[in-house]
Amino acid sequence: MPEYQAPLRDMRFLIDHVFDFHAGYAALGATDASPDMVSAILEEGARFCENVLAPLNRSGDEEGCHFDNGVVTTPRGFKEAFAQYVEGGWHGLAADPAYGGQGLPHSLGLVISEMVGSSNTSWGMYPGLTHGAMSAIHAHGTREQKQLYLNKLTAGQWTGTMCLTEAHCGTDLGIIKTRAVPQADGSYALSGSKIFISAGEHDLSENIIHLVLAKLPDAPAGTKGISLFIVPKFLPDATGEVGERNGVSCGSIEHKMGIKASATCVLNFDGAQGFLIGEANKGLNCMFTMMNHARLGTGMQGLCLGETSFQGAIKYANERLQMRALTGPKAPEKTADPIIVHPDVRRMLLTMKAFNEGNRALAYFTAQLLDVAHLSDDPAQRQEADNLLAFLTPICKAFMTETGLEVTNHGMQVFGGHGFIREWGMEQLVRDCRIAPIYEGTNGIQALDLLGRKVLGSQGKLLLGFTRIVHKFCVANAEHPQLVGYIAQLDGLNRQWGELTTKVGMAAMKNPDEVGAAALDYLMYSGYIILAYLWLRMALVAQQQLESEQGDGDFAKAKLATCEFYFKRLLPRTGAHLAAIESGSDCLMKLPAQLFAL
Template sequence: MPEYKAPLRDMRFLIDHVFDFHRHYTALGATDASPDMVNAILEEGARFCENVLAPLNRSGDEEGCHFDNGVVTTPAGFKQAFAQYVEGGWHGLAADPTYGGQGLPGSLGLVISEMVGSSNTSWGMYPGLTHGAMSAIHAHGTPAQKQTYLSKLTAGQWTGTMCLTEAHCGTDLGIIKTRAVPAADGSYAITGSKIFISAGEHDMSDNIIHLVLAKLPEAPAGTKGISLFIVPKFLPDAQGEAGERNGVSCGSIEHKMGIKASATCVLNFDGAKGFLIGEPNKGLNCMFTMMNHARLGTGMQGLCLGEASFQGAIQYANDRLQMRSLTGPKAPEKVADPIIVHPDVRRMLLTMKAFNEGNRALTYFTAQWLDTAHLSPDAGARQEAEDVLAFLTPICKAFMTDTGLEVTNHGMQVFGGHGFIREWGMEQLVRDCRIAPIYEGTNGIQALDLLGRKVLGSQGKLLRGFTRIVHKFCAANAGHPQLASYVAQLNELNQQWGELTVKVGMAAMKNPDEVGAASVDYLMYSGYIILGYLWLRMAVVAQSQIDVGGADADYCRGKLATNEFYFKRLLPRTAAHRAAIAAGSDCLMQLPAELFAL
C-alpha cells in the first residue's frame, strides 16, 4: 500500500503565496486563523492522517463492514480513530462556536478534509456526511433544532446522514414514495425506504441523525412537493441525550466495488418520528445546502485518491528497473534504468501531477469563495461568491472526479502487472475512486446542471462572471516575460468559451436535446480552461519566486515545467470537446432504441 505523506509543501504554496489565505482571513475578520495557527493545524492534521488513518486504509478495505440483524460494525480501528479525531478537535474545526465549534474558516476545514480523504477515503465518509448534515440544520433549522442537534453533532457524539435515494428513483426525486403524516404533537410519522445511505448505520457514535426527504399528504406533484425531516435513530430525551429508539432500522448493507469500509445502507422508516426542517414542500431547497457541501467533498475525492496514487507511482517509477533509456543508459551501474526515464511513464506521471496540483488549486480557490459567501459582511461580495460557487460546484464535482479516476488508472498502469495485484494497494485506489463520478448526482447530471441551469438558465450571467475573472488575469499578465504565450492561449480559449456557449444556446432553442448532447463535453471543456487559469496563476507565482531568489527554486521550476506540460499536452483536449459539441445531437438520437438490441 502506498505510504501517504501529506503534500504540505504544495499546500503551503497555495495557502501562503497563490491564494494568500492569511490576507483573505484578515479581510473576513477570521483573525483566529493566524499564520501560526494555520501552520500548526497543517502539521498536526498531517500527523493524524499519516499515523492513524492511513494504516487503517488497506485493513478497512480487506475487512469491510459487518452486518448482523440490523447492527453494523465498522472495521477494526475505525471507531477508535474517530474517537481520536473528535478528541483532537478536528470534527468541530470549522463549526459554529455557538454550538461548541472552533469557528475557523471552512477553507481550512477543507484542507484537513483533503488529508483525511487521501489517507483513508472510506473512513472520511463518516465525518464528511455529518458535516453536511450540520450545514443543513445550521442553515434551515429552528433555534430549538439547532440547540438540540448541532452541539452533539459538533462534538462528534452524534453523526448525520442524508437520505434521498429510493430503489425506484435516483436522480428523479420528484417520484419518491416516502411519506410524512402529521401527528398531534407537531411531529410527523415517516414511512418508506431509502437506499445507498452512506454511514446510515454504524458503531462510531451514540446516535445517528438522518435528514430524510419525504412527501406530506396532498403535497404538490414532483419536486415542488418534497419536504425535509430530521429523523433521529434515538429520539432526544428531556435532557437532550439519546433516548428512546425511533422507528428506523437498517435492512442491509451493500457489497460494493470500493469504499468497502464505508457502510452503505438500506434504511427502513416504519412510522418513525420526524421533525420538519424548513418550510413544507421546500425540502429540496434545504437539502441542496447539504448536497452542495457534499458535491465539493465528492469532487475532492478525485483529488485525494489521485494524490495517494501519485505518491505510490512516483516512488515505484524511481525504484523499478526496466530496460534502458532510448537516449542511452541513465543508471549504468545498474542492470537497467528506473522506469521514470521512459517518455511514456513520464507522460503518465506528469498527467497525474498536473491534474492533482491543478485540482488542489481548484479546491482551495473554491474554498475561498465559500469563506466569502459565509463570512463576508458585504452583501454584494456574498452574492458574487454565491454566483461563482453556483457555477463552480458542478465542475468541481464532475471534472475533479473524472480526472481523478484517470489519475488513479495511470497510477495502476505505472506499476504494470503489479498494479493489478492487491498487495500493492494501487487497485484499491481505482476501486475507491470509481464511485465518485456516480454518487451525489452522476457526472452527467452535473453537466446538465452546469449547462442547462447554471449557464443557459442564467442567460449566461454565471459564465460571464467567471470569464471576467479570467479576462482580468490575462490582461494583467499579457506581457509576462516568460509566460505570455500561455496567457495568450488561455485568453483565446476564454473568448471561445462564450462564443461556443452562444452557439449551444441557439441550437437548444430549436432542439432541446442539444443541451443533453453537449453537456458533458461542455463541462469538461470548462474544467480544462479553469485549470489552465489556475495553473497559470501558480506559474506566475513560481516564476516570481525564482526571480527574487526564493529558497525553494527547484520546487518552483517543477511548477513551471508542469504548467508547460499542462498547456501543451492536456489543455489541447478542449479542441476535441469543442468538436464533439459542434457535432450536435443528431448522431446520438437518430438510431432507434430497438436497434441497440443484439
C-alpha cells in the same frame, strides 16, 4: 499500500503565495486563523492522517463493514480513530462557535478534509456526511432544532446522514414514495425505504441523525412536493440526551466495488418519528444545502485518491528497473534503468501531477469563495461568491472526479502487472475512486446542472462572472516575458468559451436535446480552461520566486515544467470537446432504441 504523506509544501504554496489565505482571513475578520495557527493545524492534521488514518486504509478495505441483524460494525480501529479525531477537535474545526465549534474558516476545514480523504477515503465518509447534515440544519433548522442537534453533532457525539435515494429512483427525486403523516404533537410519522445511505448505520457514535426526504399526504406532484425531515436513530429525551429507539432500522449493507469500509445502508422507516426542517414542500431547497456540501466533498475525493496514487507511482517509478532509456543507459551501474526514464511513464506521471496540483488549486480557490460567502459583511461580496460557487460546484464535482479516476488508473498502470495485484494497494485506489463520478448526482447530471441551469438558465450571467476574472488576469499579464504564449492561449480559449455557449444556447432554442448532448463535453471543456487559468496563477508565482531566489528553486522549476506540460499535452483536449459539442445531438439521437442491440 502507498504510504501517504500530506503534500504540505504544495498546500503551503497555494495557501501562502498563490491565494494568500492569510490576507483573506484578515480581510474577513477571521483573526483566530493566524499564520502560526494555520501552520500548526497543517502539521497536526498531517500527523493524525499519516499515523492514525492511513494505516487503517488497507485493513479497512480487506475487512469491510459487518452486518448482523440490523447492527453495523466498522472495521477494526475505525471507532478508536474517530474518538481521536473528535478528541483532537478536528470535527468542529470550522463549525459555528455558538454550538461548540471553533469557528475557523471553511477553507481550513477543506484542507483537513483533503488530508483525511487522501489517507482513508472510507473513514472520511463518516465525518463528511455529518458535516453535510450540520450545514443543512444550521441553514434551515429552527432555533430549537439547532440547539438540540448541532451541539451534539459538532462535538461528534452524534453523526448525521442524508437520505435521498430510493430503489426506484435515483436523481429523479420527484417520484420518491416515502411518506410523512402529520401527528397530533406536531411531529410526523415517516414510512418508506431509502437505499445507498452512506454512514446510515455504524458504531462510531451514540446516535445518528438522518435527514430524510419524504412527501406529505397532500403534497403537490413532483419535486414541488418534497419536504425534509430530521429523523433521529434514537429520539432525544427531555434533557436532549439519547432516549428511546426510533422506528428506523438498517435492512442490509451493500457489497461494493470500493469504499468497502464505509457502510452503505438500506434504511427502513416504519412510522419513524420525524420533525420537519424548513417549510413544507420546500425540502428541495434544504436538500441542496446538503448536496452542494457533498458535491464539493465528492469532487475532493478525485483529488485525494489521485494524490495517494501519485505518491505510490512516483516512488515505484524511481525504484523499478526495466529496460534502458532510448537515449542510452541512465544508470549504467544497474542491470536496467528505472522506468521513470521512459517517455510514456513520464507522460502518465506528469498527467497525474498536472491534474492533482491543478485540482488542488481549484479546490482551494473554491474554498476561499466559501469563506467569503460565509464570513463577509459585504452583501455584494457574498452574492458574487455565491454566484461563483453556484457555477463552480458542478465543475468541481464532475471534472475533479473524472480526472481523479484517470489519475488513479495511470497510477495502477505505472506499476504494470503489479498494479493489478491487491498487495500493492494501487487497485484499491481505482476501486475507491470509481464511485465518485456516480454518487451525489452523476457527472451527467452535474453537466446538465452546469449548462442547463447555471449557464443558460442565468442567460450567461454565472459564466460571465468567471470569464471576467480570467480576462482581467490575461490583460494584466499579457506581456509577461516567460508566460506570454500561454496567456494568449488562455485568452483565446476564454473568448471561445463565451462564443461556444452562445452557439449551444441558440441550438437549444430549436432542439432541447442539444443541451443534453453537449453538457458533459461542455463541463469538461470548462474544467480544462479553469485549470489553465489556475496553472498560470501558480506559474506566475513560481516564476517570481525563481527570479527573486525566494523559496525552493527546484520546487518552482517543477511547477513551471508541469504548467508547460499541461498547456501542451492536456489543454489541447478542449479541441476534442469542442468538436463533439459542435457535432450536435443528431448522431446521439438518430439510432432508434430498439436497434441498439443489433
